[in-house]
Amino acid sequence: MFAYFIPVLFLVVLIYSVIKKVKPYDAFTLGAKKAVPFAVSIFPCLVSIFVLTELFEISGLSDAFTTALSPVFSFLGIPDELTKLVLIKPFSGSGSLALLSEIFTTYGVDSYLARCACVIYGSSETVFYIAAVYFAGNKKRNLTVPIIISLIASFFSCVFACFICKIM
Amino acid sequence: MxxxxxxxxxxxxxxxxxxxxxxxxxxxxxxxxxxxxxxxxxxxxxxVWMGIFELLENTGLSKKIAKLLRPANRLLFGELPEKANDFISLNVSANILGISGATTPMGIKAIAELDKHKKTDYAVTMFFVINATSVQIIPSSVLALRSQMNSANPSDIILPTILATLLSTIIGILLVKIFVKKK
CATH class of the missing domain: 1.10.287 (Helix Hairpins)
Incomplete structure (x- = not known):
């Protein structure tokens, strides 16, 4: 069902462009051309974010945080095994996806931990990555409030995820 | 940051x-x-996605999507400049459908558009929070990974995920409504 969605969307757009007498090749090429400067403009932000996550990981800081926060998290119903995922998720999409597949192999793909990890993974985005990329062009905005609100909201959904996976 | x-x-x-x-x-x-x-x-x-978007814009389809979402956008973001409304509509639709490659370009354009106008702090914060808390309906990367690993029922996490992501977005929206002043 979902496999059809994107192809059908493309088909509709292309047919519509022919009806509207928009030149499909010219328009598509023009759009694609804009992608290059675009990716170049967000590259510096990506470098900073990735350097940050690498250092955070390699210095053992992320493990230290995991150990320190585990008791608090388990009080709220988040299992110790998933603390790291909750912490990594706001920083790194690829890192948390790697962690997710690690959880799958360690605990079994259909275990409570694995299902819970899936819901945590799917319930929020990589907050700091989005902050860095979306505001790449603007240094003036103060991002503290939006970032804090997003982190709080994501954290609540993690707690909720661990709860709902017990009953569903 | x-x-x-x-x-x-x-x-x-x-x-x-x-x-x-x-x-x-x-x-x-x-x-x-x-x-x-x-x-x-x-x-x-x-x-690829910006090519498709160029077609959407040139054919006027993006304006139609924007018009459709305008009432919902007004409720969430307040009055928006027209161009910002266009980009936000495309970004939100791509988000809901889980087309992550398409959300970022539209998101950056929406924020750049809002930056041109004054007193858009509220709209920008709301927009950021909605993007950061994710409104994706189908967690496609998780589903792919689960079926790859031979899960008995890969899709049994769809409903909990939708509920959790809905909750995070609603909490986010409420927090913005409470703590960020509409100027």
Whole structure:
């Protein structure tokens, strides 16, 4: 069902462009051309974010945080095994996806931990990555409030995820 | 961002100088390498999606989508400049459908458009929070990974995920409504 969605969307757009007498090749090429400067403009932000996550990981800081926060998290119903995922998720999409597949192999793909990890993974985005990329062009905005609100909201959904996976 | 970046980098480097100093540069370089790999990937993903978007714009379809979502947008963001409304509508639709390659270009354009106008703090904050808390309906990458690993029922996490992501978005929206002033 979902496999059809994107192809059908493309088909509709292309047919519509022919009806509207928009030149499909010219328009598509023009759009694609804009992608290059675009990716170049967000590259510096990506470098900073990735350097940050690498250092955070390699210095053992992320493990230290995991150990320190585990008791608090388990009080709220988040299992110790998933603390790291909750912490990594706001920083790194690829890192948390790697962690997710690690959880799958360690605990079994259909275990409570694995299902819970899936819901945590799917319930929020990589907050700091989005902050860095979306505001790449603007240094003036103060991002503290939006970032804090997003982190709080994501954290609540993690707690909720661990709860709902017990009953569903 | 500056506070977080500063704090994390200073502490990490300090710890590494004590533990194993030779890892500092290699960690930073591997961060840069990962950023480059991702950027290269993004170039072609964005190229395809921005090509499609150009078609959407030239045919006027994007205006139609924007018109459809205008009442919902007004409720969430307040009065929006027309162009910002267009980009926000496309971004939100792409978000809901889980087309992650398409959300970022539209998101950046929406924010750049809002930056041109004054007193858009509220709209920008709301827009950021909605994007950061994710409104994706189908968690496609998780589903792919689960079926790859021979899960008995890969899709049994769809409903809990929808509920959890809905909750995070609603909490986010409420927090913005409570703590950020509409100017």
């Amino acid at each position: 500056n506070v977080i970046f500063g704090a994390v980098v200073i502490i990490s480097v300090a710890v590494l100088i004590i533990k194993n100093p030779e890892n500092v540069l290699s960690a930073m370089l591997s961060g840069g390498e990962k950023a480059l790999t991702l950027s290269l990937k993004l170039v072609f993903i964005y190229a």
